Amino acid sequence: MPRDTLTPEQIVRTAVELLDDEGLEGLNMRSLGKRLGAAATAVYWHVKNKDDLVLLAADHIWREIDLPPLDAADWRGTATAMADRLHTMLTRHPWLVQAICSHLLYGTGKARYDDHLLGVFETAGFPPEEADRAAGALVTYVLGNALGASAMASLTRRLRREGDDDEELFAETLARAAGTAAGFPRLRARLDTTAATRYAAAPDGSYAAGLRALLDGLRPPTG
Structure with a gap:
C-alpha cells in the first residue's frame, strides 16, 4: 500500500491488532508495515516512531469504554x-x-x-x-x-x-x-x-x- 493511500486511522487500528496479538515487544514498524501491505518507511510519514504509535494506539482503545450516565x-x-x-x-x-x-x-x-x-x-x-x-x-x-x-x-x-x-x-x-x-x-x-x-x-x-x-x-x- 503506497504511503499516500495510508491513513492515520488505518495505522492505529492495525497497530492495536498487532499489539493484541504480539504485545509491546512484537510491535515494530516493519511488522506493522507488513500487516498494512506497505513499506515501513510509509508508516513514518504518519507517525514519528514506535513510542508515538503506542501513544496513539493506547488512546484509541480508551475510547472503547461506554460511559454510563451520571447518577x-x-x-x-x-x-x-x-x-x-x-x-x-x-x-x-x-x-x-x-x-x-x-x-x-x-x-x-x-x-x-x-x-x-x-x-x-x-x-x-x-x-x-x-x-x-x-x-x-x-x-x-x-x-x-x-x-x-x-x-x-x-x-x-x-x-x-x-x-x-x-x-x-x-x-x-x-x-x-x-x-x-x-x-x-x-x-x-x-x-x-x-x-x-x-x-x-x-x-x-x-x-x-x-x-x-x-x-x-x-x-x-x-x-
Missing part, C-alpha cells in the same frame, strides 16, 4: 460500571497495562474517561480533592487486577517465541510453587482443598468483592 442517587452503581468497563477493556488489550508501566500516556480518549470518572464522584457530593482520591483509588485497583492477565499474556508469548511448551511449563511451575507453599501452614491448608494447578489463582469473585469493599469505604460528606 448521584446510585453513584456506587455508576462507579462500579466505570470500573467494570475499564477492567474489560484492559483484559481485552492486556498490552495497555505494560504500556502504562513503560510509557507516558495521554490523549483525549483517556481524558474523556478520567473526566467522567471524576464526575461520578463530584455528582455524588465529593469535593474535588476527595473525588481525585476516589477516582485514583478505583483506577489503581482495576489496574492491579488486570496485571495478572497482562503478565500471563506476555509470558505466554515469550515462551512460544522461544519454542517452549507453555502449558507444560506452567503446570510444572505451579506444582513446584505448591510444594514450596506446603511449608507454610495457611497456604498448606488451602492446598488441602484446592488443586495444586490452581495454586496462587485468585478465588472466584475476588475482583467484585474487592471493588465493593473499596466503594463501601468511600463516602461523600454529609450535612
